[in-house]
Amino acid sequence: TEHVVQVSGLVPDTLYYYAVGTTNASLAGDAPDYFFATSPRPGTAVPTRIWVLGDSGTRSAAQYAVRDAYYNFTGSRATDLWLMLGDNAYNSGTDAEFQGAVFNAYPATLRNSVLWPTLGNHDTAGSTTHVPTRPYFQMFTLPTNAEAGGVPSGTEQYYSFDFGNIHFICLDSMTASRATDGPMANWLVNDLAATLSDWIIAYWHHPPYTKGGHNSDTATDSIQMRQNILPILEAGGVDLVLSGHSHVYERSYLLNGHYGPSSSLTSGNIVNGGNGRLPAPYQKPAGNVAHQGAVYTVAGSSGQTGGGSLNHPAMYLSLNVLGSLVVDVLTNQMTVTFLDSTSVTRDTFTIAKPSSVSSAPAAPPQIAAKAVDTKRIDLSWSDGAGDGKGFEIERSSDGKTFALLASVAADVTAFTDTIPQANRRYYYRVRAFNRGGSSAYSNIANAKTRRH
Known part of the structure; x- marks a missing residue:
């Protein structure tokens, strides 16, 4: 089988x-x-x-x-x-x-x-x-x-x-x-x-x-x-x-x-x-x-x-x-x-072949998290230098162990997380990437979803 x-x-x-x-x-x-x-x-x-x-x-x-x-x-x-x-x-x-x-x-x-x-x-x-x-x-x-x-x-x-x-x-x-x-x-x-x-x-x-x-x-x-x-x-x-x-x-x-x-x-x-x-x-x-x-x-x-x-x-x-x-x-x-x-x-x-690989992008300088309702947290961040191919958003329930939440294109600097449970705190970080690799992580932002 x-x-x-x-x-x-x-x-x-x-x-x-x-x-x-x-x-x-x-x-x-x-x-x-x-x-x-x-x-x-x-x-x-x-x-x-x-x-x-x-x-x-x-x-x-x-x-x-x-x-x-x-x-x-x-x-x-x-x-x-x-x-x-x-x-x-x-x-x-x-x-x-x-x-x-x-x-x-x-x-x-x-x-x-x-x-x-x-x-x-x-x-x-x-x-x-x-x-x-x-x-x-x-x-x-x-x-x-x-x-x-x-x-x-x-x-x-x-x-x-x-x-x-x-x-x-x-x-x-x-x-x-x-x-x-x-x-x-x-x-x-x-x-x-x-x-x-x-x-x-x-x-x-x-x-x-x-x-x-x-x-x-x-x-x-x-x-x-x-x-x-x-x-x-x-x-x-x-x-x-x-x-x-x-x-x-x-x-x-x-x-x-x-x-x-x-x-x-x-x-x-x-x-x-x-x-x-x-x-x-x-x-x-x-x-x-x-x-x-x-x-x-x-x-x-x-x-x-x-x-x-x-x-x-x-x-x-x-x-x-x-x-x-x-x-x-x-x-x-x-x-x-x-x-x-x-x-x-x-x-x-x-x-x-001649190398076509660029250097890794600069890190996004800031990410912010805002709880909107019981199952929604809105994220926003700024682009560090505009030299990335996209962003990876990671989430954690304890602020220590993070897992990939989503990957978005380079022209996207906001994301809505609709997975969270009510009345719980979540932590987020973001990094940029391109053909040269990944940037360092941004700061860690957190927000607590609202009660029912």
Whole structure:
């Protein structure tokens, strides 16, 4: 039985410890490793570590070796979020296979880091028909209405979300239409147009470029994603594209505009033919400028290897080696590391952009609270310097422990709280935020609601 619990009143970029249980007994938690951190406010640049697994769900010694290698590599550095690139549970994506390949394999990471998966062919037993009752959709609760940022997709097949200054786009190359005028493509156009994030990472199962166990020159799913979806992504300024399916590691140069077979690649499609390693990273302009290049990575060897000719001309490096990806984003720099199953770094590259992050705004100098009736308190404040993107209002019943009450736009300096109970005192504070972070808090104001 799957359960979903919605928790409200949380503050961005904050660590919370938790326990799960019934009214009579605790089932799990109440321990140091049962915690989660809320996402940073969209647009805020924070150091971010992302773990990426492709085709991991084999329930084998190879899968566990890749897992343990990453745990050894990251050590005490928390995993902010992680991605699965499909084929998450071999061979058919049954409930029991998901239990073994995901929940039993990664319990430590699942306790305290959000997993964002995409759908692979082995998660549907090879079917290209969308079935909302598949175990995959029962295992995961994925955003359909932009609950985590982006534009509503209306389906768990494909979705987007924000984490700090990174916009993630998860596509379905297995059961969704790959047509240029299909629902997924139309949604993608709108989603890319709406994002203001500094970085865009897109991922799905079938790679647009591969000469591993599969051949992107002949596989229909790869061809259609390359011809129909890549032009949309590159017009939207995508930086990094991740796929699995081929059980190898392949990493491209900085590419743009290559939508045909491998034989059609020209020097004009290679924006930067270097290795992208520091001190000579792949350079891109700030923001999401169209057609400035992206790196395409096949990372499908997190559970097994598969060989292949490994000679796609778009690739800087191709390896038939077990491993996973580690993506580290620090303000204006994204570094991707391919880590093998013995914790050895086999490849690394960096994409760099000029920083577009401003400094944090000034604090609102004053907030006032006035009780209007038994269940209404009016708040007002002044803008410290006019350099914020918005305000966060927090409330407390004791003047010590505050929780987020509301977020409002930068041109709003008043708010009405209609939640309070009669004849009770409440405390309030406010802070401004922008892409550079949050200001200090204002003073604390308080008011007591009227009696009945």
